[in-house]
Amino acid sequence: MKKTIAILALIITSTSFGVEKYPVEHFFKDSAMLSPALSPDGQYLAALTPLNINKETVSRCKKKTTKNKSRSGVVDFCDVSRRNIVVFNLGDPNPNCKKGIISECERIRVTQLRSQNVTGFVWVNNSRIMFQTGGDQLNDMTGAIDSIGIYAVNKDGTEPKQLVKPSDAITNSKIISTIPLSLLPFDPEHILVMRNDRKRYQLDIYKMNVYTGKFNRQLLPPGPVVAWGADNDGAVRLAAMQDENSLNYETQIMYRDDEDSEWREIDRFEGLQNGWSDIGFTEDNSKIYVTSNLGQDTYSISLFDPETGMMEDLFASEGTDVTSIGFTPTGEAITVLYNDIDTKPKRHYLNKEWEQTIEGLKAAFDVDYVGIASMSEYAEKMIITIASDTIPGEYYLYDTIKNTVTFLGSTKPWIDPKTMSPMQPVNFEARDGETIYGFLTVPLDSDGKNLPLIVNPHGGPFGIQDRWGFNPETQYFANQGYAVMQINFRGSGGYGKRYEKIGYKRWGLEMQDDISDGVQWAINQGIADKDHVCIYGASYGGYATMAGITLTPELYSCAVNYVGIWDLEMLYKQDGRWDDRLGRWFRNHVIDIKEDKEQLKKKPLRVTILKKIKAPFFYCSWP
Structure with a gap:
C-alpha cells in the first residue's frame, strides 16, 4: 500500500x-491506540496497541542488506509492529492512576502476536477476552483465511486458548464461519455462535465454551436459516430463512415467544434489497427494533410487535438509509445512529436522559458529534470518542457517577x-x-x-x-x-x-x-x-x-x-467462485456472460x- x-x-x-x-509514515504507521473497551464491571480497560515484533533484533535488522524469502514471496519483517491487546487496571491504587492518568495504571500485554494483528476483541465476562486475528502469516496461510481463527485469554494474560483454528475452518475448500451472536448473561463461560458447518449458506446455533473451545449445538433450525436473533437474555427467538434455490430471494421470518415455544411465521418478503432485519429487542424483550425498507426507498427504524404484526415508525432520514441503534449493555435503546445526505454522523434520541448526557458532552468538547465506544454493564463508566475529517480519533473515559472526563489516548497523537x-x-x-x-x-x-x-x-x-x-x-x-x-x-x-x-x-x-x-x-x-x-x-x-x-x-x-x-468474463469464470447462489447474484447484478454477449460486444464492459x-x-x- x-x-x-x-x-x-x-x-x-x-x-x-x-x-x-x-512522509508516508506520518499517515500510515500503526495507530497508538484502537478499540478501547471496558470490562462489564468497569474495573479494567482493554485496547489494541502496537507491539514492535523486532525490538530484540533491531541491531540485526539494521545490518540487514537482503530480504527474507518465504513460500509466498519476499517479506521483510524489520521495523514492523503488530496490534496486540493491552489491559489497564483502572482500580490500581497508584495515586496517579486514581487521578485518571491512564499511563500510570497497571497494565499487562495479554497477547504477544508476531505474525498477525489482533483485528477485534470483546469482553465475554469480567475476566476473559475473546479475540480474532488477521494479517501476514499463520500456518503458511495468508489472506482472508487468517481471520477465521478465534482465541481467548484472561485479563492477566493467563489461560490463552485457540478456540477455532483456521485449519479446522477449511473442509473440502469450504470456509466454515464461526460468528458470535450473543453473550449469555447467566452463563459467563459460554457464548452463542452461528456456524455454517452443515451447509454453506445455512447457519446453526451453538454454545461455545470460551475456556475450552468446545461446541454444543443448541436447537434444530425451523428451516434453511441464514440469520438468527437473540433477546437480551441470550434466548434465540428470531430466524430468517431463505431457500438457496429461490429465484426471487424470498425471506421468511420465524419467531417464538420463548425457548420452549414453537416457531411461527410472522412475515415474508421477496428480494435482496427489500425487507427488514432485527437490530435488537426492547429492554423487556417483548418487541423488536428493526430496520426496514418495505414499501419505501430507504431504510428507516421501526418497532415491530410480533404479537400483532404491526410496525411502529420511529425515525427516517430523507434520502439516506438508517440502520443502527445505540443500546446500553442491558438492552436499553438510547439513540438512533445515522448519516445525513453528506454522510456526517447524526443522532436521533430515544431517551431524554441520555439526550441530556450526550448533548452536554458535545457542548463540553465543542464538537458536533460525540461517539460512544464502550460502556460498563450499568453505564457507570463509558468511553467516548471524538473524531472528524481532520481528527483521526481521541478517546476519553467518562465517569457518569463522578461526572468526570479523563483523556485516554489518541489513535495517531503525532497528527495535528x-x-x-x-x-x-x-x-x-x-x-x-x-x-x-x-x-x-x-x-x-x-x-x-x-x-x-x-x-x-x-x-x-x-x-x-x-x-x-x-x-x-x-x-x-x-x-x-x-x-x-x-x-x-x-x-x-x-x-x-x-x-x-x-x-x-x-x-x-x-x-x-x-x-x-x-x-x-x-x-x-x-x-x-x-x-x-x-x-x-x-x-x-x-x-x-x-x-x-x-x-x-x-x-x-x-x-x-x-x-x-x-475483465468481467475472466472474473466470472475464475475458480468457480460464482457457482450456484453467488453465480445467480453475479448474473443479476453485474453481467450474465451467456445472455449478455451482445452487450459485451457493443458496450465497453471488458x-x-x-x-x-x-x-x-x-x-x-x-x-
Missing part, C-alpha cells in the same frame, strides 16, 4: 504549497488536526440528470483552484459508500499538494434501494459516466487542472480505473489499479484493450 501511494504521488506533478510536507485538510461534501448533476454525491479535499493552504486532481473511486461497488471522516490516503495526497475527489456513483449504498439498483449491470456504462462527469465538474469549476488528473482505485475502483483510462483516455494523465479487476492506454499506468496486485 505504501509503495502504491508513493508511486502515485510521483507520477503526476503536484503544486507546491507552504504547508509542511509529511490543524495541519489536515477538511473533507468537503459536494454534489453534481450527471449527464442523465441523476444527482451524484461525493467529497472534495483540497490542500490546506491552497486557493482550491487549478489543482492536480486524484479521483479515487471506491470498491464494492454495490452497497459500499465513501463517508465523511478521517481518511489517511486522502490526507496524504492533500498534504502533498493534490486535490482528491471521492464519488459515490450510482450503485453505491446508503442512498436507498433505487440508487443502488440503477447501478446494476451498468459497470463501464452509467456508473463510469458518473465518475467522468465528476471529473468534468471539477474541471469546469476551476478546481482541477485538466492536464493533471489521475485515477486511482482498488477492487471495483481498480475496474473503474481501467475503464477510465481505456474509455476516456483524454481525461487522465495517469492511473493506478490496486488489486483491481481487469476492459482488456491495453493499446488504448495512453497515460502512465501502474498496477499493483497480491503476490
